[in-house]
Amino acid sequence: MISSSLPRGPGVGFKPEHFAAIAAAPQPVGFFEVHAENYMGAGGPPHAQLGRLRADYALSIHGVGLSIGSMQPLDREHLSRLRALCERYQPESFSEHLAWSSHDSVFLNDLLPLPYTPATLHHVAGHIDLVQETLGRQMLLENPATYLTFAQSTLEETDFLAELVRRTGCGLLLDINNVFVAATNHHLDARAYLARFPLTAVREIHLSGHSETVDDQGAPLLIDSHDTPVKDPVWALYEEVIARTGPIATLIEWDNDVPEWPVLRAEAEAAGALLAHAARHEQAA
Amino acid sequence: MRNSPPSAPLVTQVAFAAAVTDPDRAVPAGLAAWNGGVPERRFAVYRNNVTVSLMEALGARYPAVRAIVGADFFAAMARLYVAAHPPRSPLMMVYGEDFADFLAGFEPAESLPYLPDIARLEAARSRAYHAADAAPLDPAGLAGLSPEAIAALRLAPHPAFALIRSVHPVVTIWAMNEGEREPGPIEPWEGEDALVTRPHLDVAVHRLPPGAGAFIAALAEGAPLRDAAGHGLAAAPEFDLSAALALVLASGAFTGAIDD
Structure with a gap:
């Protein structure tokens, strides 16, 4: 099984509108990440651009449509498309979400939450096994941003993830914005969550922005909107995590109201500076 | 059970x-x-x-x-x-x-009433964008053919090829709403056929001259060139075969000859 092996530096979620700027000069990023489903057409500009990027940078393929958290069977056709994409581009990493997005063959186009119980754990572990077997590679599973919880949940999300790692050998993609969003939304302490998180399994980190609203009682409700710079409390949590783990491949995700390339590059450079600091610290220790 | x-x-x-x-x-x-x-x-x-x-x-x-x-x-x-x-x-x-x-x-x-045809044109454009890559027909390959061979020629459509035929001026309306053309009154208001191609990486939309839609539709269905030309003439007496053929070759609508 091929292990996830992104370079331990900064990366950026690739947007086609940035292609010309990125291709014009070497960029201070170690890898690019793309959403798998955008590259499942037969040909054309998407593959031309991805082929060019892949020649110069490490690649992370990030799925948003596999519905690993579904209680129904995985879509075999989609799994075959993922296998073909991974075979074509040989990415350093493939990742997906602890969430579901399809039901009865309807695709809901969002990352929906699931209860955490021994039964759902068993089901999700089976799906991860099938993905890893089909792709012949380790996958990374991302912690979700959630807006509500389930009365039937009996397991902590962190324990659920740790047990999935133990059973399947998958790695984790730690989305620190999701941690901050979910902790705020569920009135939990993000640092306590991270203290329980199985950090040794983390092979990639996501950083992104969020927006703010309120719930039915007027309490803060954060939305994982990926439409702003990374916010200060998320940077602070990130620094604390990499101080403990050492440098980890770190992606800047910005999917809506996407700015010009230099703005994204500057975010990646900011992450890169913190990663360099963590690397020096690691060597000194 | x-x-x-x-x-x-x-x-x-x-x-x-x-x-x-x-x-x-x-x-x-x-x-x-x-x-x-x-x-x-x-x-x-x-x-x-x-x-x-x-x-x-x-x-x-x-x-x-x-x-x-x-x-x-x-x-x-x-x-x-x-x-x-x-x-x-x-x-x-x-x-x-x-x-x-x-x-x-x-x-x-x-x-x-033209809205559905605008949508058909836009759907064809996005399909063309993601279509399989293929080299378009090289006109030089036809240079040595006899007139008889040209007349019998049958062509294979490029994976990105699409033809949208409309009783509305779809190409003009589409172009005015996509910033490809200055908006203004459309005179005369008449049907237009759109040829969608993507010979390399850029999707192109061509507004076809009279008869060319029928000509290209017949070609795309595998008709020999001489029969397709007949369809063009039947659709519009002013059909200009050499101009239509030049457009077919320049637009990259086809990939090559179909061997019998």
């Missing part, structure tokens, strides 16, 4: 999926928030994500339709389409394939 009852987590997802796509349903039981109560607004985040993201996917595929009807009308229309035609695939590039048919039956838009 008796079916076992569905598991509790599956029941939860069934109820969640039903309610997340239907704003008239109550928030499913068993969903919670730390501060108690029915988490209406929290569930609404998911409802909004699902529906609005699909409406946006549709708008991204049909920008000229949206420009023609305006953002508010488009949003209302897209909301109805999404509810009636949810995607069956996680590939947003193929979502909304039947949007033109939906528009054709959408009464509030019936004062814009």
Whole structure:
């Protein structure tokens, strides 16, 4: 099984509108990440651009449509498309979400939450096994941003993830914005969550922005909107995590109201500076 | 054999999926928030994500339709389409394939009878964008052929090829709403045929001269060149075969000769 092996530096979620700027000069990023489903057409500009990027940078393929958290069977056709994409581009990493997005063959186009119980754990572990077997590679599973919880949940999300790692050998993609969003939304302490998180399994980190609203009682409700710079409390949590783990491949995700390339590059450079600091610290220790 | 009852987590997802796509349903039981109560607004985040993201996917595929009807009308229309035609695939590039048919039956838009053909043109453009790569026919390869061989020539369409034939001036309307052409009165108001190609990486839309639509349609169905030319002439007495053939070759609509 091929292990996830992104370079331990900064990366950026690739947007086609940035292609010309990125291709014009070497960029201070170690890898690019793309959403798998955008590259499942037969040909054309998407593959031309991805082929060019892949020649110069490490690649992370990030799925948003596999519905690993579904209680129904995985879509075999989609799994075959993922296998073909991974075979074509040989990415350093493939990742997906602890969430579901399809039901009865309807695709809901969002990352929906699931209860955490021994039964759902068993089901999700089976799906991860099938993905890893089909792709012949380790996958990374991302912690979700959630807006509500389930009365039937009996397991902590962190324990659920740790047990999935133990059973399947998958790695984790730690989305620190999701941690901050979910902790705020569920009135939990993000640092306590991270203290329980199985950090040794983390092979990639996501950083992104969020927006703010309120719930039915007027309490803060954060939305994982990926439409702003990374916010200060998320940077602070990130620094604390990499101080403990050492440098980890770190992606800047910005999917809506996407700015010009230099703005994204500057975010990646900011992450890169913190990663360099963590690397020096690691060597000194 | 008796079916076992569905598991509790599956029941939860069934109820969640039903309610997340239907704003008239109550928030499913068993969903919670730390501060108690029915988490209406929290569930609404998911409802909004699902529906609005699909409406946006549709708008991204049909920008000229949206420009023609305006953002508010488009949003209302897209909301109805999404509810009636949810995607069956996680590939947003193929979502909304039947949007033109939906528009054709959408009464509030019936004062814009050309709208479905604009949608057909936009759908063809996005299919062309993602179509398989293939080298277009090299005109030099035809240079040595005898007139008889040219007349008998049959051509294979490029994977990105599409022909949209309309009784409305679809290419002109589309171009005016996509910033390709200065908006203005359309005189005369007559049918236009659109040839969509992507010989390399750029999708192109060609407005076809009289008879060329019938000519290219026949070619694409595998007719020999001489028969296709007959179709062109039958459709329009002023059909110009050499100009149409030049356009066919320059546009990259075909990849090569079909061997018998």
